Amino acid sequence: MAQDSSQLHRVVVLVDANSNPFELGCATEVFGLRRSAELGRELYDFTLCSAEPHTLMRDGFFTLSGVPGLEAADSADTLIVPNRPDVEVPRRPAVLDAVRRAHARGARLVGFCSGAFTLAEAGVLDGRRATAHWQWADAFRARFPDVQLEPDVLFVDDGGILTAAGSAAALDLGLYLVRRDHGAEVANAVSRRLVFAAHRDGGQRQFVERPVPDAPDESLAPVLEWAREHLAEPLTVETLAARAAVSPATLHRRFRAQLGTTPLAWLNGERVALACRLIERGEVRLDVVARESGLGTTANLRARLRRETGLSPSAYRVRFGPEQERLG
Template identity: 85%
Template structure:
């Protein structure tokens, strides 16, 4: 059975994240993994993860020969991972070396959580661990992936897919989205927000958002949603509506919908609901035990609505979320 990493005892040894780096791997996704899982967190007061790099060879030439990576552990380090991030690279038609695929298979068999960024989904599929499973990959390789791996349920045009013990991201910035999603899943919304602030990156983009978001040339000097979003985030406990948000922005509801789709890849109501659920999570983590109060202060209205939406967004009931991420958890 996969390990339950959604609740980590802060007094225990940190969860070990290992990244396999192979020939022609992409430096950007390696940097994303390092930023999210590898940095020390003095602002939190403890290290969230034990982070290691490993490679099949002592010297690994990165993508397009940009640089050579040396001084990392051998591939055997993958056998001690709690979470294993598999290698990706732009030449998806070149098979991975058997030693890497064997390491992925061994990890999967012992219940290690597997993560593929961008073309890392090809590595997972080559290892045979994605058959019958949900996954995503960069939109430009969707047709190739589907043709080569018909047994995988490829979800096109989403940022990332969380299929329990196997998670995949579409690529590039989506690697950061998935990384923060994993931190949120492991340590709760408050710590994930702290990590995102240090990254100066959006705290939560839902995995189901579109990979490619149109950004048409504006027909007015400034149609950014940022002022409206900031205004709404300060008033989540108020009876905000889509028509009210449109009025605040001095546009029609149809125009507001178009701008949300173009700039965020989602709808105003879906964004508002996710922001309220995120606030509810933070309130529970900070010690608010009265769920009716959490529901009112987050704008979710009732404890019943809180239960339904929290379970939908996190997979946990409020009481279970409090046990895992509330004060004194662990």
């Protein structure tokens, strides 16, 4: 039976003059591709919209035409707002009005990179947390002092409004939303299609120093792969350091340099992701989920899962567990 697109969560990308093609491509790749062949169902109803019949993209790279007008934004469940490099140029009033209408009716708003400027200019970020590309942090603070800018993170989830730093962080936030909407298994499948990390915590740093090595390869890939295969074991930072044949201090420096996070934070994130997958596959015994994911106790499982997903294990099972359980 064909899937009814009217029942799908509707994602609309609002494109404006001089918008960045990269973030538009990220949104299309995450939310717009058809997934029925690989997942057996579609995830989103996706479309673009623009204030003008012909929209010149960044630096005149190409002109976008043939997309719906701004009225499409009025039916969005998630509205991704315009971003562009000329942050000092005000957005057109019709675009800002469309953002305000979406916010007023409870749509989820998403800003990639300089999209935070669009949200702030529309007045929907006052008193809220947000992020933007690090190079525009000072300009953003000067123009929008009522917004709590967090310039050194990949993305910020402030309830119904989410913002991501530039470029690849748009993919991080997109996959985060897929995970929140459809669960870890689906997000992992989408990330595999992208050949991209399935889960990077939003609190990781935007700017990760990667000096050109003049010594043997110091990649963390081998120890990360090994750790993922041994999450049920009582792994510690010392365990990982010994596996990598370095001191804990050196391992910590490498994690910070290569991943922008700490070994312990990475380990906890991987364990929560595994716990989510176990619940999605139908495991109902919380003690088993806690043990096999390495989280240890059901109390720790509940605390970690709620922190990462905003849901208790039982609520997560209802939302993302096997279909027969959700329908039953």
